[in-house]
Amino acid sequence: MRAGLLAGLCGRVIALCVTMSLVAWIPPTSAQSFPSRPITLVVPFAAGGPTDTLARILSERMAADLHGTVVVENVAGASGSIAGARVARATPDGTTITIGHWGTHVLNGAIYKLPYDVIADFEPIALIASGPQLIVGKKALKADSLKDLVAWLKDNPNKATAGTAGAGSGAHVAAVFFKTKTGTEFQLVPYRGAGPAMIDLVAGQIDLIFDQATNSLPQVKNGAIKAYAVTSPTRLASAPEIPTVDEAGVPGLYISYWHGIWAPKNTPKEIGDRLNAAVVAALADPGVRQRFAELGQEISPKERQSPAALAAHQKAETEKWWPIVKAADIKAE
Template sequence: MRGLWAGLRGQVIVCALIVCALAPWAAPASAQSFSSRPITLVVPFAAGGPTDTLARILSERIAAELHTTVVVENVAGASGSIAGARVARASPDGTTITIGHWGTHVLNGAIFKLPYDVIADFEPVAMIAMGTQLIVGRKTLKADNLKELIAWLKENPGKATAGTAGAGTGAHVAGVFFKEKTGTDFQFVPYRGAGPAMIDLVAGQIDIMFDQASNSLPQYKNGAIKAFAVTSPTRLASAPDIPTVDEAGLPGLYISYWHGIWAPKNTPKEIVTKLNAAIVAVLADPSVKQRFAELGQEIPPLEQQSPAALERFQKAETEKWWPVVKAADIKPE
């Protein structure tokens, strides 16, 4: 009897050792890779632009929350659709995510023939910022307010140049709407991102931009460019001297340049939840709030930061803007 018990005990010990040895392999592959591998945050535009700036503010803090490394990767080109395809094809394990906005995750779907669906091929993670655009110009432009800018454009039809981050981007669409609303005509000059376009605006190589406030405000505050209006019904707290489009004489030209974070479709819910929790914690940081505010970005209320809220908002924006874009017959250049 004693020998039988000893034999059974030995078998139990051996089985326990086998279970322990196999336990790591039995864990879900997605959980392993998410906890042990770096996260790549794909930015759809060149380094130095507004979306890249927001990504870099968030990346280090998200890394600290998740106790891992977050690598920012700039994948520029085709108005952000090259990056979109890259993330849509990535493994849905939480190690590849993307930052995007009104242009990349709404407008692109109405303008380009994409190898992916801007809604169906991504898992919403979190809404991170609500921004606006500024109508800005080179410092030497012979116009000091929006009415004078419109008059100058009408006096020089087809001669002025407007920088964009590519055909079909928010800057391009805003420019098209501005043309239609004012009866003006000018040429679009596409760049690989708003950052490179701003460099040429500061250098006086192009005349105007319809640019995200986060990209333009630092240059405006440094006196390197002129700002004519905010595409919002309210002034920016960080730049209260810039009038709204309503005040400047072009009422109703409202454009919200919001940003969000997405993962590839079929990323497990527990991973999306963990990513969202880390991002929500980062957005609650007072230093992040202050940095965003300086860039003209407003962090949405907590109830609007969930994956479900981003999904609802993106669909609503699609229903709002797609008919407008198609009616204007905006096409890639």
């Protein structure tokens, strides 16, 4: 009888072990059940800025494709590195992701001493779109062309002010390059994002911004600010009246803000693929495409919207810009 009880107990133990093994074998999250709770899309700048605008356009369409909720959260400060640290430390289950760009995921790695690696600590999801900067000024500036602006800056060294999205931001880097190319000097005024800087430019509190077209074009079109040039070898299809830097007198000042979506390192591939599919679907939507075009954004071709394409592009940009930034001794202030 004792032998029978022992055999029965052993059988139960074996059955329990098998059951536990099967449970342990089931992946904690799968693409089929994802997302089981709301997704937070972290924007590394203040609300109202260019990156925030793109995030809100995308999030609405992504939510529909994912049959879930995508919440945009603004985490501003230190040119996007505060948000970067938060997402790098987040649980890699696909429910915390970030939108970033040339500044946050390339320049910050050369300028800041970060508690994370801009490449190694993230899983690339999708390359979204790119757009050049605009050199824009307050409406009251006497200069009506880029050549006139350069002449005025030379005649008034350090009297003009240019807003940036923070020390080491793309606007900061562009302003330094502009100074170098034109031999001009002016003061840089850091903000917590391009949105607040634009508010002060429209109000006439600062003189200039080297700004993403996404942020500036609406204000240019409504006549609130002046546009001097686009930092591209070709004119914008959505604003063909704005000359290129080559045409306007500062040749070769090419800067393109490209945006991407990243998740924390070790996010399961099947979840990354599901997020990528949602982004690709959003970028194929006619309404999204129209809104991006109105903001001067060129959506990446479908073959370049993959995680691998974003990883390759980020690597190439890092190899290009890090030596330039370090040679110019651009540092966080």
